[in-house]
Amino acid sequence: MIKIEHLVKNYGANCAVDDISFEIKKGEIVGFLGPNGAGKSTTMNILTGYLSSTSGIVEVAGLNVLDYPLEAKKHIGYLPEQPPLYLDMTVEEYLIFTYNLKGCTLNRTKHLEEICDVVKIRDVYKRLIRNLSKGYRQRVGIAQALIGNPEIIIFDEPTVGLDPKQIIEVRNLLRNLGRDHTVILSTHILQEVQAVCDRIIIINKGKIVADELTENITRAVESNRRFQLKICGPQKEVLNMLRQKPGIVHAELTSARDGDAYTYNIESDVGVDIRKSLFYTLAEKGWPLIGMEALGMSLEEVFVAIVDQAADRSARYERGAQKPPRRARVEHELAKTITEKKKSEESEYSALFDDDDE
Ligand code: ADP
Numbered sequence: 001m002i003k004i005e006h007l008v009k010n011y012g013a014n015c016a017v018d019d020i021s022f023e024i025k026k027g028e029i030v031g032f033l034g035p036n037g038a039g040k041s042t043t044m045n046i047l048t049g050y051l052s053s054t055s056g057i058v059e060v061a062g063l064n065v066l067d068y069p070l071e072a073k074k075h076i077g078y079l080p081e082q083p084p085l086y087l088d089m090t091v092e093e094y095l096i097f098t099y100n101l102k103g104c105t106l107n108r109t110k111h112l113e114e115i116c117d118v119v120k121i122r123d124v125y126k127r128l129i130r131n132l133s134k135g136y137r138q139r140v141g142i143a144q145a146l147i148g149n150p151e152i153i154i155f156d157e158p159t160v161g162l163d164p165k166q167i168i169e170v171r172n173l174l175r176n177l178g179r180d181h182t183v184i185l186s187t188h189i190l191q192e193v194q195a196v197c198d199r200i201i202i203i204n205k206g207k208i209v210a211d212e213l214t215e216n217i218t219r220a221v222e223s224n225r226r227f228q229l230k231i232c233g234p235q236k237e238v239l240n241m242l243r244q245k246p247g248i249v250h251a252e253l254t255s256a257r258d259g260d261a262y263t264y265n266i267e268s269d270v271g272v273d274i275r276k277s278l279f280y281t282l283a284e285k286g287w288p289l290i291g292m293e294a295l296g297m298s299l300e301e302v303f304v305a306i307v308d309q310a311a312d313r314s315a316r317y318e319r320g321a322q323k324p325p326r327r328a329r330v331e332h333e334l335a336k337t338i339t340e341k342k343k344s345e346e347s348e349y350s351a352l353f354d355d356d357d358e
């Protein structure tokens, strides 16, 4: 449905998109994820024909966007980062304007009514866009994207500036649209693509650093290796025991307390399920375990790990090293990042601990 090959976009000397390639099949819901300045909007603008590329091929529904801009655009509903709203129009005027602009041939009244129901803007239909809240403006932006019933929906940072309830509404809407559309959601929020998308393409500094099924990213996140423990007992001794216990590679005291229990974060060795033996050890010592919660890895950590290691990885492959399986690669990188982060924090924690004792 969408094919991008060796796409490059330079702004003067600055390379915003640096030789990226990917394909998106009909019916996929794909997240285009990257930090600010990664090149997401530039790519989306090229894909939708709003911006020219420096080089590379972009095809939409088999049509080259450069050669057939109008025909290609008919297949796409686009919500740009800054929705192109005319503040002095009412919602109704604006949607009719867009309808005419797109040369839509569907029954106008019926089509616009349906769209207003989908994005829930009937109650502001006669109002000036200028007077609408950010949330409603965003919905009007989504409405204009849906006019003409395009097969492909592309939303660039659709939830920025919305409140939590509105964010959930937009995500639900995207998921629903994903049932019978091809959807690209561009965002810097990992949870957002996790909540909505089947597949995640991660872009950083104009390059693609990962292209994974969402479940693979999620699996890496939910590893059973990090736990938060609440243990009643002398904190120094408990911490020493945790640090010396075989199978635990890292243990630290956190500042949280729960009654007379202190809270510890631990990380077990790869392939070790530490939970049962930990329970017995604590029972033997007479230190009640009153809480054990899997921490997994924060989504931000996963994101940072993948992005940070990308440069490393490409340098290694350029030297001709053999590529390990992708799954192993991601897990190795995640593990490494956690360990390094912990080490740097460890000294801070022990300082805190020494002061606190007794
Ligand atoms: P994202 O949407 O991922 O935040 P953008 O595609 O907007 O990233 O920007 C990618 C890079 O290109 C950034 O370094 C940005 O500063 C630069 N850039 C974007 N638009 C322009 C422009 N019109 N002129 C010059 N540089 C630009």
Ligand code: MG
Binding pocket: 037, 040, 041, 042, 081, 156, 157
């Ligand atoms: Mg952007």
